[in-house]
Amino acid sequence: MTSSFNVHDAAGYEQLMGRWSRKLAVPFIDFAGVADGDKVLDVGCGTGSLTFALAEAKNLGEIAAIDFSPVFVAAAQARNTDPRIKISQADACALPFEDKGFDRTLALLVLHFVPEAPRAIAEMARVTRPGGVVAATVWDHYGGMPGMRMMVDALAAFSEAGRQLRARYCFQPMMQPGEMKSAFVAQGLSGVEETQLLLRMDYRDFGDLWAPIGAGEGPIGKYVATLDQADKARAEAAVRDAYQAGRPDGPRSFASIAWAVRGIA
Numbered sequence: 001m002t003s004s005f006n007v008h009d010a011a012g013y014e015q016l017m018g019r020w021s022r023k024l025a026v027p028f029i030d031f032a033g034v035a036d037g038d039k040v041l042d043v044g045c046g047t048g049s050l051t052f053a054l055a056e057a058k059n060l061g062e063i064a065a066i067d068f069s070p071v072f073v074a075a076a077q078a079r080n081t082d083p084r085i086k087i088s089q090a091d092a093c094a095l096p097f098e099d100k101g102f103d104r105t106l107a108l109l110v111l112h113f114v115p116e117a118p119r120a121i122a123e124m125a126r127v128t129r130p131g132g133v134v135a136a137t138v139w140d141h142y143g144g145m146p147g148m149r150m151m152v153d154a155l156a157a158f159s160e161a162g163r164q165l166r167a168r169y170c171f172q173p174m175m176q177p178g179e180m181k182s183a184f185v186a187q188g189l190s191g192v193e194e195t196q197l198l199l200r201m202d203y204r205d206f207g208d209l210w211a212p213i214g215a216g217e218g219p220i221g222k223y224v225a226t227l228d229q230a231d232k233a234r235a236e237a238a239v240r241d242a243y244q245a246g247r248p249d250g251p252r253s254f255a256s257i258a259w260a261v262r263g264i265a
Contacts, residue, residue, distance in 0.1 A: 003061050013072070014047060016212035016221070021049035021109055024137065024258055027197045028108055029057050031260050032135035037061050038103040041091050043124055044068070044110030044245075048076035055082050062211060066090035067084070092120040100129040100265075107136040109258070111180065112172040121187045128265035134189055136263035137197060139250050142170040144257030151220055154238040159231070165223045180261045189263025197258045198215070205250055206243045210236060 012236050020043040028050070034040060036059040042051045045065035054063055067073050073089045080087060090096050092107070093116050105124040106202045111117045111239055124134045152169050155162035181194040203209045212218065214236065216225035243252060 010208065013212070013217055015208075015226075016217045017109070018040055018047050018049055020199065020256070021046065022053060023199045024197060025050045025053035026057070026109055027199075028106070028135070028137050028258075028260060029126070031055060031137075031197065031257055032104055032106055032133055032262055033222075034058050034060070034104055034106075037080060039101070040064070040247070041095075041097065041102045041105045041124075041127060042066070043095070043105060043107040043120070044114075045076055045087060046072045046109075048079055048110040050106060051076060051085060051087065055085060060084060062086075062089075066092070066095070068092065095123045097127045099126055100132075100189060102128050103132045104128070105132070105134050105265075111136050111174045112138040114173070117173045118148070118183050118187060119237075121183055121189075125187055125189055125265050129239050130265055132265045133262055134265055135183070135260065136174075136184075137258045137260040138172075138174050138180065140196075140257045140259055141172060141175050144186060144196075145254075146205075147252075147254035147256065148220070150242045150254075151209075151213070151239050154233055154242040155220070155223070158222060158238060160235060161223070161226075162235075165220070171233060175259070184261050184263040189265060192263040194259065194261045197260050199256055199258075201254045201256050203252050203254075206240050209243060209252075213239075 037062050039062045040054055040060055042065040045051045045067045051063060054060060063085045066080055068091055073087060075086045090120050092114055104127045114120045130202040152166040156166040181192050184192045212219045213224055227235060
């Protein structure tokens with residue numbers, strides 16, 4: 001198993017996380033030091049948030065992108081009109097590329113969903129040329145995602161299954177301070193640096209937040225989909241109450257933090 005992320009529909013993922021991934025891609029590209037002419041691999045491309053941001057940010061020589069989900073691969077391929085971009089279905093833990101073939105190998109919001117994340121990092125290092133950069137970023141679910149944490153805390157308040165969801169969600173791999181950095185060092189990368197990337201998640205109203213969750217997208221949506229109709233209604237009401245916080249429904253904004261790490265192959 002190479003991914004623990006739950007996806008049914010590419011459009012649902014876009015509403016759940018893709019729109020924020022696109023925003024995060026911009027500072028992540030800067031952090032990774034991507035330069036004109038680079039040959040870049042995007043590991044776990046999803047619907048193409050980083051892939052297409054790379055094409056817009058720099059005059060790159062070539063962009064390869066892979067994802068384990070055929071739903072994501074099909075959606076990204078359908079969007080692609082750039083001849084420099086090649087998108088395919090593949091396993092992050094067994095990358096189908098030769099050794100030392102890329103200048104930069106990047107993973108945006110992927111490693112925390114890979115059960116064998118150290119193996120994926122080793123593969124990223126393998127396909128990167130000596131002196132090239134391997135970089136990854138993941139959300140800080142425990143302390144840096146107040147909007148999502150608000151949801152899992154609300155769900156945890158009324159059931160043991162909700163508490164188990166929170167424990168899994170808050171402590172996914174690679175999310176604790178220094179954890180991803182240590183994994184990079186352990187896989188032989190040098191000059192490893194860690195930083196935090198900040199953005200805001202702005203929602204029009206509660207429905208804008210809840211719609212993909214209610215449709216079963218992502219880890220929280222996967223849990224909600226297991227509930228019967230009565231419990232699903234209770235869950236939605238609990239999260240709605242937390243979102244509205246005693247005020248009328250409407251726009252809300254949440255500051256969100258991702259850990260980012262880079263190292264030299």
